[in-house]
Amino acid sequence: MLTHLRPAISLTVLFTLLTGVAYPLAMTGIAQLAFPAAANGSLIERDGTVIGSALIAQPFAGAAWLHPRPSASDWNAAGTGASNLGPTSAALIVAVAERRATWEAENGAAAPIDAVTMSGSGLDPDISPATALAQADRIAAARGADPAAIRALIEGAVQGRTLGLYGEPSVNVLLTNIALDEAFPMAPAGN
Amino acid sequence: MTLLAYAVYFAVLVGLAWALAAWMARVYTRTLPAPLLRVEGALLQLCGAAPDRSMGWTAYALAVLAFNAVGFLLLYAILRAQGALALNPDGIGGMAPDLAFNTAVSFVTNTNWQAYSGEAQLSYLSQMAGLTVQNFVSAGTGMAVAVAVIRGFVAAKGSALGNFWVDLTRSVLWVLLPISIILALFLAWQGVPQTLQGAVTATGVEGQEQIIARGPAAAQIAIKQLGTNGGGFFGVNSAHPFENPTIASNLAQSLAILLIPVAFCFLFGRMAGDRRQGRAIFAAMAVMFLAGLAVIHAYEVTGNPAIGIGANMEGKEQRFGAMLSSLWAASTTAASNGSVNAMHDSFMPLSGLVMLINMAVGEVIFGGVGAGFYGILLYVVLAVFLAGLMVGRTPEYLGRKIEGREVTLAVLAFLSMPLGILVGGAIAATVPAALASVQDSGPHGLSEILYAYSSATGNNGSAFGGWGAALPWQTTALGIVMLLGRYAIIVPLLAIAGSMVRKPQAPVTSGTFPTHGPLFVILLILTVVILGALTFFPVLALGPIAEETARLAGQSF
Numbered sequence: 036m037l038t039h040l041r042p043a044i045s046l047t048v049l050f051t052l053l054t055g056v057a058y059p060l061a062m063t064g065i066a067q068l069a070f071p072a073a074a075n076g077s078l079i080e081r082d083g084t085v086i087g088s089a090l091i092a093q094p095f096a097g098a099a100w101l102h103p104r105p106s107a108s109d110w111n112a113a114g115t116g117a118s119n120l121g122p123t124s125a126a127l128i129v130a131v132a133e134r135r136a137t138w139e140a141e142n143g144a145a146a147p148i149d150a151v152t153m154s155g156s157g158l159d160p161d162i163s164p165a166t167a168l169a170q171a172d173r174i175a176a177a178r179g180a181d182p183a184a185i186r187a188l189i190e191g192a193v194q195g196r197t198l199g200l201y202g203e204p205s206v207n208v209l210l211t212n213i214a215l216d217e218a219f220p221m222a223p224a225g226n
Numbered sequence: 227m228t229l230l231a232y233a234v235y236f237a238v239l240v241g242l243a244w245a246l247a248a249w250m251a252r253v254y255t256r257t258l259p260a261p262l263l264r265v266e267g268a269l270l271q272l273c274g275a276a277p278d279r280s281m282g283w284t285a286y287a288l289a290v291l292a293f294n295a296v297g298f299l300l301l302y303a304i305l306r307a308q309g310a311l312a313l314n315p316d317g318i319g320g321m322a323p324d325l326a327f328n329t330a331v332s333f334v335t336n337t338n339w340q341a342y343s344g345e346a347q348l349s350y351l352s353q354m355a356g357l358t359v360q361n362f363v364s365a366g367t368g369m370a371v372a373v374a375v376i377r378g379f380v381a382a383k384g385s386a387l388g389n390f391w392v393d394l395t396r397s398v399l400w401v402l403l404p405i406s407i408i409l410a411l412f413l414a415w416q417g418v419p420q421t422l423q424g425a426v427t428a429t430g431v432e433g434q435e436q437i438i439a440r441g442p443a444a445a446q447i448a449i450k451q452l453g454t455n456g457g458g459f460f461g462v463n464s465a466h467p468f469e470n471p472t473i474a475s476n477l478a479q480s481l482a483i484l485l486i487p488v489a490f491c492f493l494f495g496r497m498a499g500d501r502r503q504g505r506a507i508f509a510a511m512a513v514m515f516l517a518g519l520a521v522i523h524a525y526e527v528t529g530n531p532a533i534g535i536g537a538n539m540e541g542k543e544q545r546f547g548a549m550l551s552s553l554w555a556a557s558t559t560a561a562s563n564g565s566v567n568a569m570h571d572s573f574m575p576l577s578g579l580v581m582l583i584n585m586a587v588g589e590v591i592f593g594g595v596g597a598g599f600y601g602i603l604l605y606v607v608l609a610v611f612l613a614g615l616m617v618g619r620t621p622e623y624l625g626r627k628i629e630g631r632e633v634t635l636a637v638l639a640f641l642s643m644p645l646g647i648l649v650g651g652a653i654a655a656t657v658p659a660a661l662a663s664v665q666d667s668g669p670h671g672l673s674e675i676l677y678a679y680s681s682a683t684g685n686n687g688s689a690f691g692g693w694g695a696a697l698p699w700q701t702t703a704l705g706i707v708m709l710l711g712r713y714a715i716i717v718p719l720l721a722i723a724g725s726m727v728r729k730p731q732a733p734v735t736s737g738t739f740p741t742h743g744p745l746f747v748i749l750l751i752l753t754v755v756i757l758g759a760l761t762f763f764p765v766l767a768l769g770p771i772a773e774e775t776a777r778l779a780g781q782s783f
Contacts, residue, residue: 039285039288039289040292040296041273041274042270042275042276042289042293042391043289043292043296044296045272045274045275046273046293046391046395047293047296047297049272050359050363053403054358054361054403054449055354055356056354058358058406058407058445059354059445059446061407062407062411062414062420062445063421063445065411065414066411066415066420066421069411069414069415070415073414073415073417073418074418074419075421075440076421076426076438076440077417078426078428078438085426085427085428086428086429086430086431087428087436088438088467088468089417090417090467091436091438091467091468092467093428093432093436094434095432096432100431104544110436111436111437112436112438112439113345113346113437113438113439114345114346115343115462116461116462116691117462117465117541117569117572118540118541118572119541119569119571119572119665119690120571121571121572121575121666121670121690121692121773121783122777123575123670123782124666124782124783127533127572128532128782131540132533135534146534148533148535148536148537148539149539149544151533151534152539152540152541153540153541154465154541154542155465155567155568155572156462156465156466157462158462159544159545160467161544161545163544196473197472197473197474197477200227200234201235201473201476201477201549201550202473202476202547203544203546209431213431
């Protein structure tokens with residue numbers, strides 16, 4: 036055992052320097068030079084302030100906005116979490132039924148499954164195209180805009196499957212809301 | 227469409243693994259380009275590792291234990307002291323002793339069970355110089371041990387098993403590090419943060435404040451997947467949009483999870499000088515993997531009628547949907563990875579059953595890097611032994627007799643799984659101090675306990691997240707079963723290798739049972755199913771199977 040101690044300690048030090056210091060620092064350096072926006076969290080700035088990250092859901096409650104999926108961690112991006120409720124959990128079944136009632140009352144349409152279930156991260160930036168389109172009439176009414184125009188904007192924002200095979204079509208809530216605000220400004224803000 | 231998507235995915239996976247196995251064969255047989263050999267030789271000399279000295283199985287095992295003990299002590303010290311150390315922009319304090327023990331054991335044993343939440347309880351120094359390092363070297367340890375065990379089966383009579391320091395260094399320098407660099411940069415390009423700046427405070431569109439945790443994540447996530455480690459940078463692992471921002475990042479990580487474990491099958495064939503041997507083991511693993519995947523996929527796509535029509539989206543991200551979440555769940559539990567892109571606690575009961583079986587059979591369906599392959603060799607020894615009993619001949623594998631000593635050692639190693647899962651789980655299901663961890667009532671609660679102890683003993687690291695992993699009872703007990711699941715398998719397997727290599731290699735005759743044909747593949751699968759799965763069937767019947775029957779009867783808990 037003792038004869039192994041020197042290589043054990045020396046190699047631990049060597050690998051700590053190589054894989055624990057040099058490797059992450061080199062990756063940081065290259066990533067910061069090559070794609071700084073992505074490597075710093077895909078932050079979105081407006082008038083010099085950070086308003087969020089394109090990858091991270093934030094809460095939207097107003098009638099004029101697309102709403103994200105419900106979040107178990109209340110959109111806390113510094114302490115994430117899911118419901119982790121099992122499929123036969125009464126708490127899950129009751130909670131989903133309540134969310135469905137609220138959602139359908141708000142939007143006057145049947146709620147797709149992603150609109151009433153919590154994501155794994157609590158920060159899912161996306162909703163399904165069906166969930167987005169079902170909110171179009173409410174948004175149009177709140178913004179005094181043509182529902183067809185809102186729907187067209189949402190359809191343009193749908194990201195399809197990768198290579199046509201993988202993943203599910205989705206709509207990024209924050210980016211689409213920013214686009215909505217530019218195309219259909221609300222009366223007080225847009226004069 | 228779905229079938230095409232899976233077919234393309236697996237074709238790419240097998241192609242990459244095939245190419246990697248060719249490279250790994252050069253890495254481990256010293257036929258690397260001369261400059262690389264000079265670099266590794268110089269580093270090993272510097273570390274006093276005497277690279278030319280070959281080791282028997284006892285020396286090899288002691289070197290593994292010494293190296294892992296040093297790694298444990300260093301990581302434990304860093305975690306305890308992180309509050310006073312550098313690279314801590316968010317001002318995170320030192321870890322409690324039991325949690326630091328659990329975390330250090332977890333990363334040294336390639337389990338990467340997380341009883342903590344990364345963004346809240348780890349400084350950047352702990353993530354980089356602590357966890358990332360063990361992500362590399364625990365994977366390297368598994369690969370080195372697997373190569374040594376393979377040598378025991380295939381090398382000429384009386385050979386040594388190799389040199390641990392050389393095998394470890396080669397695994398890290400020439401396999402793990404280069405692929406990690408490529409993957410880390412790809413992930414950073416896709417949107418995984420790689421920055422030393424702390425959290426940023428955003429003022430949302432509706433005016434509310436949001437603190438967004440960041441960090442040097444891409445570098446760690448690359449090796450977390452490639453080394454079948456699985457410990458996430460953030461608490462919710464690869465479900466977090468920063469760990470896994472796009473469908474492309476998801477595919478790349480999925481492939482990385484299975485890449486080296488699949489490559490080991492083909493590497494074995496090359497080292498044995500008979501590629502059919504490696505393909506037979508690959509075939510057995512692939513059949514078991516695909517069967518499990520089919521079950522998970524079917525249940526998750528069909529969804530949970532109790533909460534609505536459509537796929538089971540509770541705990542899943544919209545962009546991944548049911549298919550990519552099912553593929554990941556099957557891969558991460560089969561390959562002893564343990565990262566998640568969806569919350570396993572919320573999967574349907576029989577999806578959970580498959581995940582439990584994948585882990586409880588000992589992580590041998592591809593399994594962890596290296597660990598999965600030496601694990602399946604244990605079942606190979608037992609399968610060949612059973613075949614020998616059936617036909618009444620002394621069993622042989624690759625021309626070497628399997629005798630009492632090897633079978634005894636294999637059974638001994640095998641017993642660590644039921645010991646950790648059934649005994650550890652039974653205690654956790656009865657002691658009040660441990661029962662507080664259970665979130666869900668009814669059979670799902672038992673599944674949560676079983677999942678935790680299967681994950682820890684199998685060195686997987688994924689969890690049913692609702693279960694309270696941070697209780698001192700659990701951090702301690704799970705730390706102990708993680709050690710059991712790692713070293714009570716490594717040491718007997720090295721002993722088997724040491725014993726095999728001393729035996730003469732008999733030539734193949736017409737009476738030799740061929741271990742490369744479909745008959746052997748079926749026998750190997752049956753051995754895993756009978757020994758592995760049936761050991762746990764009674765308790766699985768009380769957990770996920772009971773939950774499924776209750777669900778079908780419309781019951782909730």
